Amino acid sequence: MSDRTFAAEDQLPRVPLPTLEDSAERFLQWCAPLLNDDELATTRAAVDDLLRADSPARTLHAELREYDATPGVGSWLDRFWPSRYLGRRDRIALNANFFFLFRDDTVLATSTGATQVERAAAIVSAAVDYKLALDEESIPPVTQRGQQLSMWQNKYLFSETRIPGEVQDSVRVPYSDDSPGPSTARHIAVLFRGNIFRMDVIGPEGAPYALEDLIDGLRAVREAGATRTEAGVGHLTTKARAEWAASRAALRAVPANVDALDTLETALFCLCLEDLTPTDTLHACDQLLHGDSANRWFDKSVSFLVFEDGRAGINIEHCGLDGTTILSFVDTLLETSVADHAAHSGAQKQGTPPIAPIEFVLDDALRADIAAAGADFAQYAADNATTTVSFENFGTARAKQLKISPDAFAQLSYQLAHRRSKGITGATYESIATRQYRNGRTEAMRVVTPEIIAFVDAVENPALDTAAKLEAARAAATAHVERARQCQSGDAPEQHLWELQWIQRRRGEELGVTEPIALYDSPGWVVMRDDYLSTSSAPSVNIEYFGFGSTSPTCIGIAYVLLPDRWNLYLATPQTVADQMHAFAGHLRTAVADLEALLN
Template identity: 30%
Template sequence: MEICGNEEALQKVDTALFCLSLDDFPIKDFVHLSHTMLHGDGANRWYDKSFNLIIAKDGTAGINFEHSWGDGVAVLRFQNEVFKDSTKVPAVSPQSQPASVDSSRAVQKLDFKLNDALKAGITKAKQKFDASVESLSIDMIQFHEGGKELLKQKKVSPDAVVQLAFQMAFLRQYNQTVATYESCSTAAFKHGRTETIRPASIHTKKCSEAFVRELSKHSTEELQKLIVECSKYHGRLTKEAAMGQGFDRHLFGLRYLAQSKGIALPDFYQDQAYARLNYNIISTSTLVSPAVQLGGFGPVVPDGYGVGYQVHDDWIGCNVSSYPTRNGKEFLQCIHKSLENIFSVLKGKKVGS
């Protein structure tokens, strides 16, 4: 593009702090909202920018952010500030008069010079983009039979319970346990980014099998104990990850150093178990804030699920993305059933299979 004389226009895009995308349509529902903020039609987004601030015709706003420079914690901080300012001390209101600014001078259209090769490349990229978007499904549920308050009252970790529900759901749907990823912020450290929590453990496997395969063999008290075990272990993993005691980033750092220095990778990295561990079929992330209605992302592998979730005081929200090899709607039904069973057991009720 630079060869065709677009250097100046590209420089302006490159030096901009972020991209403001104005969509000329209202948002229909949460699924439409998710698709719009996650990908849109690709025509008025610049995905390589630090973030795209997207505003629909009805004023619904969202952020699509590029992940290499930072994480959800930083973006959420920005979002919270914008939400607070725009709701508590708004600079404009429906009664505001238009500013006396000549917009033709304040706003400048960037014209790109395109030759036939560039036009063909753009057409091909758009076709590829459309095909990828076409194959992406997004589904969601809201579970209203309890949330953070009840779980804390029962002395179990809300995050552990939701992660356990994902494990139970996958076992119910596919009769197996797979590599699972949960993001944990290491912002306690200077330049800290994230570490991985590994929610699939021997404890969640044992508990999931009891609920899914052997429900009639266990008393309510036994099932409660299994949930508490999962909660304790998950709490330990979370603390370790947050304080830099996880293993994923450590192993990644060593692998990266070996590769950058041209050293042969140790056998450990060639092991099939290491490859499977890093093929995360269930990838999960959570952020809760009054400024956020929902959040989500695409699956990180072709046959995976991208799970964005929020645990509120009295309800739990879950947003799942998938490609055609997986059935996201069915997975969510299994999550809902798992949450129902877990909450019933914690309330001391007998669960029917």
């Protein structure tokens, strides 16, 4: 196996394309536990209609099969991901972007000073080292159980910017037809008090600036941006996408603003210097998720944030980057000292790097637009309720002692807590990584199985003895592991059926498929995808918390860091149902204790 970053991509196995019959059968199995008899009968009839010999779904599936066999296409999902992520029309700020809060005791953090500019400069130095290594393809491919994983997402780490569109967004990115090969940019965008600055991080001869130089440059940024701007253009990136597209067009009507946007969009990444110290960990997490939107550019693929006290984290635009890619990126940055990063990258002392304000020419209409966007998003963020839950004495090591899959333990606990807090079992999403495939990203797993419902019923039934409850827990854990294995193997129905729906939207008229397909209005499709819990994990010893917003008006977003010795969760939900989230958090603590006692 080659150690070159992208060498294995063409040799990786392709994502299997399920048959229409297999996806339909699994879909029925997956949605059935959430439906009553009448709903299931209606859904079964829709599936039968989908599978009839002359069904329009067969035309759509044939088109997908033909696309999958097209030379140069890496995966049948290659058009799905842009449709899914770039096609969404709501905000990406808080709704789609996700964050990691770094630990304070990483090798990188402890190898330099603790002030804001020292920590920020260390992160910049480490990121530039990674960027130059990526350019040379000397970042070894990530492996899992000896198998190399897809690394194509790493091409989206630097100089990638999402561009708002009226109908669908686009992406400005290197390694593309418009910009072949790695990014040639030598600068980053630094934001402080809503002011935006260009700062070079790679010198004229190609050598990165030394740590001391970067510190001096960031001090100069803080001094130049000491007065908070009243027109933080970053507010506009919080708008719904079509609205932001209209605002961007108004900005670009002024030539100077075209240059300003070009500087921002080609920057390697954003560095947001915050002029506050978080009051506690939850406050730090909330600031990383949304914070001061004047001091953000949410369309940038990577934004590092550093607070006044030196605490730090990262905010990620999701269209080209998943959590597993960011974890390996962040681990590489944080597990090495700043001196070793500098030595590896060939950083040289070159004096204070050039900095310059990125300035926009704004008329009264644009200023009003910016102010309204900022006020609207501030209210939107205030309408988002969050909390953290931490288990300092439970982690994967304890789960393995109890002879249960750690993730199964987590998901069983979530279901038990949800039933106790709301009295119902609701649709639950879990992200499953599939990077072992070419262009692999994630698969959508639906957690609720008949065995999980039987487990919760059993635990909540005082008439059952411990042996019966234990048997139900073991059966639910086994079913969970098996479904996760199916997802990892590409044997999952949702994204396949969803892509058929996208094909109809994109090309239905051309293919002669214009009539509504009953499946997509069936109770099974609607109920299975209406998340009550949306869950994802980020296992890294360098991460304290991971977080994202909820996905529906009744949803609790559950981002969890499950490690051998601890288990930290960040929960988010709309303020209108905040009491349900707090009840869930309380019941989760007792659910974990009860399940641990049962398995013990």
